Amino acid sequence: MSNILLKSVCKAMERIAPLRLAEKWDNVGLLLESPVQRQGRKVLLTIDLTSAVLAESLAKETSVIVAYHPTIFRGLQSLTLSNPLQASLLQCAAQGVSVYSPHTALDSVWGGINDWLAEGLMRGKEDGEIRSLVGDKLNTTIGESEGGEGRLVTLKEPIGVDVLEKRIKSHLKLSQIQVGYPAPNESRSSPVRSIAICAGSGGSMLAGQDADVYLTGEMQHHEVLAAVAAGKHVILCGHTNTERGYLPILARKLQAELQGSDFQDQGLGVVEVLVSQKDQHPLEFV
Structure with missing residues (x-):
């Protein structure tokens, strides 16, 4: 070269x-x-x-x-x-x-796409905690974490799903998003505190994660059904809109x-x- x-x-x-x-x-x-x-x-x-x-x-x-x-x-x-x-x-x-x-190198690295998504859900760094969803990836040379798969945002204080929806729309500059609610008649102001995140197509990574909300670009139909049946809110923004x-x-x-x-x-x-x-x-x- x-x-x-x-x-x-x-x-x-x-x-x-x-x-x-x-x-x-x-x-x-x-x-x-x-x-x-x-x-x-x-x-x-x-x-x-x-x-x-x-x-x-x-x-x-x-x-x-x-x-x-x-x-x-x-x-x-x-x-x-x-x-x-x-x-x-x-x-x-x-x-x-x-x-x-x-x-996916840019997804995993600290300060990469998934961190950018996560930070948009909080009012500031003191508003909650961000950690890798699946596990840290260590640099074997220096023994320090360089990143991890997905992100889990844990807010200090719960917020309504409607508030979270507004934050996501504002951060991604979108007028519309798709939301799956665990119960058909559930109030849109229902409190949530933890959000599992994966940029792009996150169905396989988010499945089974312990979080109130799954946020990604797209998921397969059966993955959405399984998530809402398990009591999770699902928010889909369009694959590349999350990137x-x-x-x-x-x-x-x-x-x-x-x-x-x-x-x-x-x-x-x-x-x-x-x-x-x-x-x-x-x-x-x-």
């Missing part, structure tokens, strides 16, 4: 979200290294590498795309222009755009890393980190 910008982005992203924190089933890291080297110093952040995001990237002359969701998830048996995703990857390679994905709001934070972190002396002493120069304006949730309420 001779491209200094790509090499720097990979190193900086590893500092922000170490790939060792990713789930074993995930496909993270540098997924596409273009053989063409652009002269520009622009990086584009997105949740998904859609055709609209690719067009935006080419128009803005970016050299690296950091796509949260892996553009290559399982083994490819071919690369053809007839497949839209593969066509995007081929265009990236031809146009000098490399692609990196952090995915996209973190991109400006990631942009600031990546920009700060790339401006550090480690990279500047190597002659990296000024880098512009952009958040995609074309990246959006694929479904709309109509």
